[in-house]
Amino acid sequence: MSLAFVFGAREFFSVAAGRRKIVEAVLGDDVYQGRPRVEQWDRVFRTTRVGRRLEAEMRLAGVDRRPVVVFGAGLVVALVTAVLLWTLLAPLFGVIGVTAGLFAVRAYLNRERSRRLEAFVTQMPELARVLANATSAGLSISTAVGVAAAELADPARTELQRVSERVGFGAPLEAALDELQGRLASREVAVLTATLVVSARSGGSLVSSLRDIADTLETRKETRREIRTVLSQSVATGYIVIVLGFLILVGLNLLFPGSVQKMTTEIVGQVALGLSGLLFLGGFLVIRRITRIDL
Secondary structure: OHHHHHHHHHHHHHHHHHHHHHHHHHHOHHHOOOOOHHHHHHHHHHOOHHHHHHHHHHHHHOOOOOHHHHHHHHHHHHHHHHHHHHHHOOHHHHHHHHHHHHHHHHHHHHHHHHHHHHHHHHHHHHHHHHHHHHHHOOOOHHHHHHHHHHHOOOOHHHHHHHHHHHHHOOOOHHHHHHHHHHHOOOHHHHHHHHHHHHHHHHOOOHHHHHHHHHHHHHHHHHHHHHHHHHHHHHHHHHHHHHHHHHHHHHHHHHHOOOHHHHHHHOHHHHHHHHHHHHHHHHHHHHHHHHHOOOO
16 A cells, blocks of 8 residues: 555656646746745646645635645645554555545645634624724725725735725626625625625615624624534544544554454454444534534
């Protein structure tokens, strides 16, 4: 398995080197000369399909790092985890280690995207008040969005600047707000964008609506905080269930050396490992489902 991983990595970097030569031939040698090595690798990696997809995911998550660094970190996690599981348990568990890198990158991006969304939702009461004050002063909705982008901190500043730039380049306000809702999918953002779109279409008392939304969002923010505090222990229990399963296997293999590897070669052991893995995974998913509350 390790040999397959090494050959796969070698093939990937050989293809990347070929792409780099093509870019140098088309754009000139000065594209890469004089630049840091990491930046050179990053430029080549961005030209690949994996690099473009990873860069798009990182942009949505608000991660300000080079895609090649994140991808390299995932490869390191996969290699280290595969070697550890191979050594501590059995060669069969090395396959799990190889997939750990992909899941590590995915979990990292999901966590950063959730944090960015949570930070934006926390800023929304203040955002609604700024928009209400700007529109009450006679400014249009598009101008009010630009004012809010200048006054608020990240991530609201970055997201509202994107909306303001899209409108400035001629895109309809509704389309720009739909893109905002696509990047930050939540009920709070949906309510705010729907209010702005309806007001832009048919008018109405936008100032009072935004102030009511600000009060409602403030209450929801406190409610979300209380629920997250109450469920924090249960969420941690779900992860402990998965870790406990691996610790049991490691302890069994330390007490009876070679027992886990023997289990992977016998049909009875394979069935036992499969059933136990399904039980631990099922317990984890049940706990996650119980502790997941959509406000």
